[in-house]
Amino acid sequence: MIKFKENYISKALKGIHFKELTLVQKQVIPVLQDKKDMIVEANTGSGKTHAFLLPIFDNLNLDKNEIQALILAPTRELAKQIYNFANELAGYSKKKINVELYIGGSDKQNIINKLNKGMPHIAIGTPGRIADLAIKENVLKIYTTNYFIIDEADMTLDANFIEELSSILSIIPDTSVNAVFSATIPETLKPFLSKYLKNPTTINVHPNDISSLNISHFFIKTREQNRFNTLQKLVKTVNPYLCIIFCNTKESSQTVFDWMKENNENVTLIHGGLDYRKRKQLMKRINKLEFQYVVATDIFSRGIDIVGVSHIINYELPRNTEFYIHRTGRTGRVDFDGIAISLYEFNDNQYLDRLESKGIKSTYVEIINHEIKEAKTRKARSKREWKENELDYKAKAVVKKPKKVKPGYKKKYKRAVEAEKKKIAKKRKR
Known part of the structure; x- marks a missing residue:
């Protein structure tokens, strides 16, 4: 049984309808409470965010107006989501807990003016903005932090934030507890981890390998020239509560979106080429379930919680099999079932072999007279x-x-x- 020193945390858990801690939370929280470095590899949707937030909140000293936890995320959307979760917990404390968000697209001078008046207890942000404020402007005093968390670590390093991370880590005190969280920990990440983490505890939580128990995986054979026709048939066949259609490029996502719009589907488009303010507005509308379909690139595949995603369609299979897991992890979250449907072609056979070797239970189907029917196996x-x-x-x-x-x-x-x-x-x- 995990115990928290602060009474408000138990109230917060009831308030946000936590029935019980998830498997990853049960394993991670005691280690962070013991103030040990960690590497945590766990499925998307497994509760990683609260796994690090709860021990951080339980160890805050609110009599000190200094940064006690620094949390990094690779995208503005992910940083904002962590910030929202943290503020939700902070709202249950009788004492004021100051949580601040530092991301690009916000008024930098206002942030600097506010920091000159005092530090937050918890700082959350993207590596670029945190490095700018802490190193270039020297206004974010991160050298006092007790916890340093990197969320979605593989994506953070993929996004070429190595230089910023190294600069930030040069300021973080040796006494800080450093923890890395990610759905996958690739080999390329390990030299970085061995350099900056002190005898880390490694936790792997992958029920049923890396495949979620709540997701059914369907694959439809297509060919390059009729991929779009297959998608058209599929959209006319399924009737999702909320469906995300993933594409590999901004160009193909725009093509799919334009077709769906022309056919009066309730659809929106989100990709990295959109300005942050526009993405922020769309995220609010998506969370309010104003759309039935969201056409997106992989910016939408990591860590973002949207309740009610019933279907994922991979218009194009992602280049990396790990991103297949990230994409399909947008559905089948917590107690809900999900459906993932992917279009593939003959050249994808080796890719599908790799997926199946990792625990994906595949069902091969085809669309006949607006019905999805089981097809002959791929092999x-x-x-x-x-x-x-x-x-x-x-x-x-x-x-x-x-x-x-x-x-x-x-x-x-x-x-x-x-x-x-x-x-x-x-x-x-x-």
């Missing part, structure tokens, strides 16, 4: 396609294209190839 299809491709290759090796092209030669050539394929197939049967 059976691949075997059949390989045989067809092999026959085609051998027949074309026999039937040579004419050197001089005459009218109607394409049809004649095609008929000759098909006839040769039948001959080859008959010989094999004998």
